[in-house]
Amino acid sequence: MQRMDTAPSRGPSVECRDIAIKRGDNTIWSHGTFTIPRGTITAIVGTNGAGKTTLMKAELGLIPLSHGTMRVLGAAPGERNSRIGYVPQSYTNDIDSNLTAEQSVLLGLTGTRFGFHPVTRAQRAKAYEAMAFIGIADKAGLRLSELSGGLRQRVAIAQALVCDPELLMLDEPLANLDLASQRTAVQILAKLNAEFGMSIQIVAHDLNMLLPILTGAVYLLDGHPHYAKLNDVLDSRLLTHLYGTKVQVVTTPQGDMFVTPNMSESAGERDMHDAGEIARFRHHGGASAHAGAEGEAQ
Template identity: 75%
Template sequence: MQHQHTPDARAAEPCIAFRNASVKRGDRVIWRNGTFDIPAGSVTAIVGTNGTGKTTMMKAELGLVPLSEGTVRVLGRPAGEMNRRIGYVPQSYTSDVDSNLTAEQSVLLGLTGTRFGIHPTTRAERDKAREAMAFVGIADRARSRLSELSGGMRQRVAIAQALVADPLLLMLDEPLANLDLASQRATVQVLAKLNRELGMSIQVVAHDLNMLLPILTGAVYLLDGHPHYAALDEVLDSDLLTHLYGTSVRVVTTPQGDMFVTPGPDGDVPGQDTHTPTEISGFHRHQGGAR
């Protein structure tokens, strides 16, 4: 895979810039007054409870949902104009794609853009697809049909399909949903490698921050109808997260210095895939070099 940025270019301009951005659906305001920058080269989560507009925010960044006011610029251009340099992994990927396709055929869709009929591919395109599959660790499954692959493997196929066109920004909508713990960890390790080795900006819509904490640099959080962005150490605040999720939440630091988010004494965080403190501290140590 190609290296995407020089350090100077990364520092020069934000990856995504919101200015007084608002979105309505009919007469209902989904969120409003969003003004913030997301740095290039960052790994950012969009967090909030169900119905607050997390996926809507990502679609606004892709130019698929119109703003009711304000602007969003992505990769230096108005939203939608740079989509060819954005890799997008939808939450519904595994159910939308034809499960009779092989992994390699699925990845090639990222270049050919068609799902119907026989589309001739060049040797260069096939080489590019194999390079993307090797990067995410599925080169040996190129000829396997999607129906034969686990959910975690299919998620890696989806990421490879998004990578094959050398994006500057990778967007993923709930990439860890419905995956077992080992597959979640493997997916996060792929994202860490993309950010670390290629300098790729990554944005993830997420319910549960815990598995992503070792690689996140910041978060966009939707609170009281307004989107905000903050560096991760500012977001990992018990009072803020309690307000955000509408229930008691604690931020706990282990003796090893790892942090995780856990339900407070009032009960579970709604909609979260929570793990035990032992699990969290264990996989944070596995991921220690990813930040």
């Protein structure tokens, strides 16, 4: 795959200054000041209802800010959507299961599934290129109803990639997938980032499968969004306070890390903290990392 845009935007992927969002009289979150560096793979984490999908929709210009300013790929939200690929959580439920994989991917170029819209040879070539990159070119003629959940998710990613985005957003892309399909999806995201420097954002509940590829996270804590590099987020004090249940960050003798609510005392190196320490951690000091992607561990 080669990016069609010969003049990609410069600077950070996302910049937020004191942003807030309300739904009616209810403030979803506020006082969000952070920068997501270009070329990073970023998780968006928080409890149910914390506003993770809301943040993505705000970046797309679908939900207005009630306060503050946001820049996405150097412009106001919504202005650079042609450079953004988006995979919603409900993709596999909303898409017409009678469409073929190729027809579904082409929607990323035609922008609609309704009515008759002639497709050019160039568009078909782009769709094939995206499917080949994802590894589903041989499934082009199959209907979505004939594909497994993992393959349908790969069709959704191919549809988001067909426009050669600079920023790829995925809302719970690993939900309801078996372990093999999750691993394949993560490998695809790692390849996109490594080969094209693509900025990627992933709404996720379980970080474990994503840990090898993440560079940082936006975490929605106490009604405020923050960004930090991954090593700052992988702190059991922060994660315990974030999720409202005791969480451990475990490192195995081989150096692999896992985030878990229940591990034995003898498993790996434990990083546990009492309730008093968690309360003192409310004002997390390492949450304003603004360094560029260069030199960050993948």
